[in-house]
Amino acid sequence: MPAGDYLLAVDQGTTSSRAYLFDRGGRVAAWAQQELRQSYPKPGWVEHDPDEIWASCAAVIRSTIRQAKIRPSQIVAIGLTNQRETTIVWERLSGRPVHPAIVWQCRRTTEICRRLKARRLEPLFRARTGLVLDAYFSGPKITWLLERVPGLRARAAQGKLCFGTVDSWLLWQLTKGRVHATDVTNASRTLLFNLRSRQWDPTLLKALRVPASMLPRVLPSSGAFGRTAAAVAGLPAGIPILGIAGDQQAALFGQRCTRAGMMKNTYGTGCFLLLHTGHRPVRSRHGLITTVACDARGQPAYALEGSVFIGGAAIQWLRDELGLVATAAETEAIAAGVEDTHGVYVVPAFTGLGAPRWRPEARGLICGLTRGTTRAHLIRATLESIAYQTRDVVEAMSRDARLRIRALQVDGGACKNNFLMQFQADLLHCAIVRPRMVETTALGAAQLAGVAASFWTPAQLDRMRAVDRTFTPHGTAADRRRRYDGWRRAVAKTLA
Ligand code: ADP
Secondary structure, eight states: OOOSOEEEEEEEOSSEEEEEEEOTTSOEEEEEEEEOOOBOSSTTOOEEOHHHHHHHHHHHHHHHHHHHTOOGGGEEEEEEEEOSSOBEEEETTTOOBSSOEEOTTOOTTHHHHHHHHHTTOHHHHHHHHSOOSOTTSHHHHHHHHHHHSTTHHHHHHTTOEEEEOHHHHHHHHHTTTSOOEEEHHHHTTSSOEETTTTEEOHHHHHHHTOOGGGSOEEEOSEEEEEEOOTTBTTBOTTOEEEEEEEHHHHHHHHTTOOSTTOEEEEESSSEEEEEEOTTSOOOOSSSOEEEEEEOTTSOEEEEEEEEESOSTHHHHHHHHTSOOOSSSTTHHHHHHTSSSOTTOEEEOOBTBBOTTTOBTTOOOEEEOOOTTOOHHHHHHHHHHHHHHHHHHHHHHHHHHHOOOOOEEEEESGGGGOHHHHHHHHHHHTSEEEEESOOOHHHHHHHHHHHHHTTSSOHHHHHHHOOEEEEEOOOSOHHHHHHHHHHHHHHHHHHHO
8 A cells, every 4th residue: 555645636527527536746646437417409409417516526536546556534635626507406405416417518598698788788898807798607597596596586585595606516515515615717707707806796696687595605716615424425524625616727727837928738529728917807899708816825816818729629520520630649740741731721710709809600621622632731731720720819819918938738639639739830830738647627727725735835836847849939920921811811711
C-alpha cells in the first residue's frame, strides 16, 4: 500500500463522470470514468438523471481508490468540477430531485428568453451578469421548472426546494444534505448572479421569478465547502471538500492562467477560450461573455469567454459523415502533405456560429473549389477552420480587454494535432503551449482544493507544470493577413 497523501478530483462532465487521484507531485495515481446516459425527450431538449449523475460519481470515486490501492484516509481533500449551467431542483427534506436535470445544451427555455427580451430586459441582464439572454444559462431553466411542473411554484415559495448546478448537487450528496452551496464560477453562469457584488441579484431573481430561498450559498472556489458524511462513495467521514469550479474555469486554473492576459483554449468537440482579465470584469462589446474565474490563490477574479460550437466535431464529420479519414489522428499527416488548401475554405457552421458572431441560423459552407481540389485540401481546410474560428474569438478578446496576448495554453482532444497547433501559432502570431498533463480540468479542481489545504502553494503549482511542446510562430504578416482575409470572406458568404 503506497504511503503519502492524495487529492481526489471529481470531474462530472456532460458525457461522463471521472475521478482522479493526484499525488503530491501532481501526477495521476489512478483514474476512472463512467459514461452518462443522455436523454432527448423532444427535439432540442436534453436531460440527465440526477441520481445517475451522483451514482456515477460515487462509482468512479470507489474505483480510483481501489485501483490506486490507497487507504481512503490518505485523501487529504476533494475538489469538484462540473458541466456548467445544467440545472437540478430537489426537495430540501428528502433530497429527491423533482425533475430530470435540464442540461446546458437544452433549448426548451428559448421562449422564456424571448419574453425577457421583449420586455427589454436584455441590457439589464447583460450589465449585471456579463451574460447574454440565452437558453444556455441556468436561471430561465429554473423558471421553466417552476412554471411547468405542477405544484412546484407553491413548494418553492414555502422554502421546500433547493436549486443547484451539478457541483451543488454533488456537494449535497457528499455531505448527505448538510451543505447547500456553490462556488462563484458556477454561480456566474445562472443569469441570477451579480458580477460586481458577487451575490445573488434581487432584481434579476424577481425578473425570473425565482425565490431566493432556493438558491445555494455562494463561496470562493478555493476554501471550505463542507466535509464528507459517513459512508458516502467509500469515503470516510470528515474529508474536506476544498475546491469547486465549473469545468472551463477549473481548466483555466489547471493551465496556471491566473493573471490578466493569460489565455487557454480547449480544443474538444467545440472550442472554449478563456482570457483572464485579473480583478477587473471586462464588459464585452464584441460578442463575448464575462465570467468569474480564479486568481493564483483560487479567489474570485474575472475572465472573458468565447465558445466555438464546432471544433473537433468538424474532424468527426470528416470521419463519420464524409468518410474521408478513418481516424482523427491521420488528418495531421494528410494536411501537412499539401502546401496549402488551394484556396479552399470550410466554414463548419453546422449548428450556427458561436462567439463572437452568435448567428444560430447560419449553416456551413465550402468555397473556393476547383477541378484540382483534392481530399487532402478539404481535410486541411477543415483543420484550418478550427484555427480560424479560434482567431475570431482571440481578436474579439484582445479588442475588448486591450491586453497583449503573448501565449495561448492549449488542451482538449484536438490539441494533439501538431499541424493544427503550428497553424494556430502562425495564424495568431503567438506561442502555443501544450502541457504534458492535458487533463487540465481535473487537475485544476485538485489544485483549487490543494491550495486551500496548503497541500501545494501557488508557486509550487507553477513550477510543477510541465510543457510537452511549444509551437513558435512562423510566416510573414502579409501571409497571415491574406489567409485570414480569405476566411473572413468565406464567413461573410455563410452569413449571406
Ligand atoms: P470532449 O471533451 O468535448 O468530448 P475531447 O477533448 O475528448 O472532447 O476531444 C475530442 C475531439 O477532438 C473530437 O471531436 C475529435 O474529432 C478531436 N480530435 C481528437 N484527436 C484529434 C487529432 N489528432 N486531430 C484532430 N482532431 C482530433
